[in-house]
Amino acid sequence: xxxxxxxxxxxxxxxxxxxxxxxxxxxxxxxxxxxxxxxxxxxxxxxxxxxxxxxxxxxxxxxxxxxxxxxxxxxxxxxxxxxxxxxxxxxxxxxxxxxxxxxxxxxxxxxxxxxxxxxxxxxxxxxxxxxxxxxxxxxxxxx
Amino acid sequence: xxxxxxxxxxxxxxxxxxxxxxxxxxxxxxxxxxxxxxxxxxxxxxxxxxxxxxxxxxxxxxxxxxxxxxxxxxxxxxxxxxxxxxxxxxxxxxxxxxxxxxxxxxxxxxxxxxxxxxxxxxxxxxxxxxxxxxxxxxxxxxxxxxxxxxxxxxxxxxxxxxxxxxxxxxxxxxxxxxxxxxxxxxxxxxxxxxxxxxxxxxxxxxxxxxxxxxxxxxxxxxxxxxxxxxxxxxxxxxxxxxxxxxxxxxxxxxxxxxxxxxxxxxxxxxxxxxxxxxxxxxxxxxxxxxxxxxxxxxxxxxxxxxxxxxxxxxxxxxxxxxxxxxxxxxxxxxxxxxxxxxxxxxxxxxxxxxxxxxxxxxxxxxxxxxxxxxxxxxxxxxxxxxxxxxxxxxxxxxxxxxxxxxxxxxxxxxxxxxxxxxxxxxxxxxxxxxxxxxxxxxx
Ligand SMILES: [Zn+2]
Numbered sequence: 408x409x410x411x412x413x414x415x416x417x418x419x420x421x422x423x424x425x426x427x428x429x430x431x432x433x434x435x436x437x438x439x440x441x442x443x444x445x446x447x448x449x450x451x452x453x454x455x456x457x458x459x460x461x462x463x464x465x466x467x468x469x470x471x472x473x474x475x476x477x478x479x480x481x482x483x484x485x486x487x488x489x490x491x492x493x494x495x496x497x498x499x500x501x502x503x504x505x506x507x508x509x510x511x512x513x514x515x516x517x518x519x520x521x522x523x524x525x526x527x528x529x530x531x532x533x534x535x536x537x538x539x540x541x542x543x544x545x546x547x548x549x550x
Numbered sequence: 551x552x553x554x555x556x557x558x559x560x561x562x563x564x565x566x567x568x569x570x571x572x573x574x575x576x577x578x579x580x581x582x583x584x585x586x587x588x589x590x591x592x593x594x595x596x597x598x599x600x601x602x603x604x605x606x607x608x609x610x611x612x613x614x615x616x617x618x619x620x621x622x623x624x625x626x627x628x629x630x631x632x633x634x635x636x637x638x639x640x641x642x643x644x645x646x647x648x649x650x651x652x653x654x655x656x657x658x659x660x661x662x663x664x665x666x667x668x669x670x671x672x673x674x675x676x677x678x679x680x681x682x683x684x685x686x687x688x689x690x691x692x693x694x695x696x697x698x699x700x701x702x703x704x705x706x707x708x709x710x711x712x713x714x715x716x717x718x719x720x721x722x723x724x725x726x727x728x729x730x731x732x733x734x735x736x737x738x739x740x741x742x743x744x745x746x747x748x749x750x751x752x753x754x755x756x757x758x759x760x761x762x763x764x765x766x767x768x769x770x771x772x773x774x775x776x777x778x779x780x781x782x783x784x785x786x787x788x789x790x791x792x793x794x795x796x797x798x799x800x801x802x803x804x805x806x807x808x809x810x811x812x813x814x815x816x817x818x819x820x821x822x823x824x825x826x827x828x829x830x831x832x833x834x835x836x837x838x839x840x841x842x843x844x845x846x847x848x849x850x851x852x853x854x855x856x857x858x859x860x861x862x863x864x865x866x867x868x869x870x871x872x873x874x875x876x877x878x879x880x881x882x883x884x885x886x887x888x889x890x891x892x893x894x895x896x897x898x899x900x901x902x903x904x905x906x907x908x909x910x911x912x913x914x915x916x917x918x919x920x921x922x923x924x925x926x927x928x929x930x931x932x933x934x935x936x937x938x939x940x941x942x943x944x945x946x947x948x949x950x951x952x953x954x955x956x957x958x959x960x961x962x963x964x965x966x967x968x969x970x971x972x973x974x975x976x977x978x979x980x981x982x983x984x985x986x987x988x989x990x991x992x993x
Contacts, residue, residue, distance in 0.1 A: 412932075414930075414932030416925045416930050416937075416960075416962060417962060418960075418961055418962050444934050445934075446934060446938065448959055448960060449925075449937065449960050449961075451932055451933075451934060451937075453932065470962075470963050470964045471962065471963070472925050472926055472927055472930045472962060472963055473927070473930075474927060474930050474931075474932050476932050505933055506933070523932075523933075
C-alpha cells in the first residue's frame with residue numbers, strides 16, 4: 408500500500424532541476440510523478456519513479472542529497488470537489504497531511520493524489536474505512 | 551600525579567626569578583652566536599644588557615614564520631651541526647618549509663615537556679600509549695614517543711593511517727591512551743562503530759589530542775564516541791613540538807612548561823603586550839634550548855593567559871585552549887569573528903563535522919556575513935518547514951554566540967570548494983573588491 412518516494416535537495420538556481428532530471432534519464436529511470444516545493448533559496452523535488460533503487464544510486468553517485476520517504480497514493484474521481492471531500496474526512500479524523508500532490512491516470516481517467524502523512528498507518532486505516540482506493544505500490548511504480 | 555613537582559609547582563616569585571636568569575642567558579647566547587638575531591637586535595636598538603626585569607622582554611623584536619623561512623635551512627641554529635642530533639621540519643603550505651634542530655639536551659627538554667603532558671592526562675608507567683600521530687619530519691609522532699618512553703609507559707609507534715589496525719590494537723594490546731590529532735580520533739571513532747567495537751569493553755581511558763585547533767563540542771563528541779577523557783596538548787615545531795602545554799584533569803586551560811618556554815599575549819595588530827587575562831596572539835620565547843632558541847615567536851594562535859594556580863596544584867602559567875588563528879580572524883561590523891566559533895555552533899546542531907563556507911561581503915556600507923551550510927543526508931528533511939526551522943535555529947545560535955546576525959544559506963553538498971583534504975572556510979569579498987584598506991585589519 409505504501410509507495411517509495413525519492414526526495415532531493417536542490418539549490419534554487421536556473422537549470423538545476425533539469426540537470427537532476429537528466430541524471431535520472433541517463434540512468435534509464437522513468438518518472439511517474441513529480442512535484443517541486445521551493446523557497447527563495449532552496450527546493451525539494453519529490454519523485455515517484457519506476458526503478459527507485461537505480462534512481463537512488465545514480466543520484467548518490469552524483470553527490471546529490473537524497474532521502475527515501477514513504478507516501479501513499481489514493482485514487483479519486485477527476486471532478487470538482489473530490490479533493491476537498493477527502494481532505495475533509497482526514498481533517499475530521501485529526502490526520503495531519505504534511506504535503507500532497509496529484510497527477511492524472513491516463514488510462515482510468517482518474518485523479519491520483521500522493522499524500523505524505525505524519526502517521527501513515529492511521530491515515531491508511533481511515534481512508535480504507537471510508538472506501539477510498541489506496542493504490543498498491545507496484546501499480547504506481549509500473550504505471 | 552605530577553611528573554616534575556619541583557618545577558611544575560614552583561612558587562610564582564621563584565619561577566619568575568628562574569625565567570629571568572634563563573632568559574638573560576639565552577638572549578646573550580643568541581646575540582653572540584646567531585648573526586640574524588644580532589642584526590635584528592641591533593636594528594631595534596637593544597642588547598641583552600637591556601633586560602633587567604622579565605617585562606623588558608617586550609623591548610626585543612619578534613621572530614615571525616617568515617624570518618624562519620628566510621633563514622632556511624640552518625640560518626637560525628644556535629649550535630653547530632655536529633652537536634645537532636635531530637632535525638624536524640614543518641610542511642610549508644606556501645614557500646619554503648621551516649627547519650628546526652635539536653641537540654641531545656634539547657631532545658631531553660622535549661621529552662621532559664611531553665612527560666609532564668602525559669602525567670597531566672593521568673598517564674604514567676603503567677600505560678600503553680598508542681602514538682597515532684605521524685612519524686617523520688613532523689614533530690607529533692616522535693614527540694609523544696620520547697615523552698612516553700621517558701615516563702616509562704609502553705609506546706606503540708603505529709603512526710597515522712591504517713585505521714582498522716588502530717582499533718585492532720586497542721583490543722589486542724589493551725591500549726590505555728591514544729595520542730593523535732582530534733580529527734583522526736574522530737575517524738578512529740567512526741571505524742570503531744563500523745567494526746562494532748564497544749568502547750566500554752576497551753581499556754582506553756584517555757586521548758591526548760593536538761596539532762590542530764578543535765572546539766569543545768568536538769571534545770564532547772570524541773569523549774562520548776570513544777569513551778575517553780580527551781586532553782588538549784599544544785605545541786609547535788618552531789618552539790619544540792607537542793608538549794609546550796597540556797591540559798590537566800581539571801580541563802581548565804593548558805599548563806605551559808614556562809620554565810622552558812615563556813609565553814606572552816600580544817595585540818595581533820599593534821604587537822603591544824596585553825595585560826594578563828586578555829585575548830590576543832600567543833608569543834613564545836625558548837629559554838633553555840640550544841640548537842633552536844626562538845625569541846618571541848609569533849604563533850598566530852589566539853588565546854589568553856592566567857597565572858592563577860590550578861586546582862591540580864600546578865603553579866605554571868595556563869593558556870586557554872586556542873580559539874582561532876589571527877590569520878583566520880575576521881572583523882565583521884567591528885566584532886572579532888573566528889571561523890572556529892561558527893564551526894562549533896554548526897557541529898552542535900548537526901552532531902557531526904559540518905561543511906560550510908563563510909562569505910563576508912559589503913552591502914552598502916555594512917558588512918554582511920553569510921554562512922553556507924551543506925545539506926547532507928543527516929540534516930536533510932523532505933519537508934520545507936523543517937529545513938526552514940533548521941535555518942532559523944542556526945541563525946539564532948550564531949547570533950547568540952557571535953553577537954551579530956548572519957544570513958544562513960542551505961546549499962547542496964560538494965558545492966563548497968575543497969582544497970587538498972581540507973575545505974576552504976572563508977571568502978572575504980571585502981578585501982577582494984575594495985582593496986586592503988577596508989579589509990578590517992589596521993596595518
Ligand atoms: Zn591543573
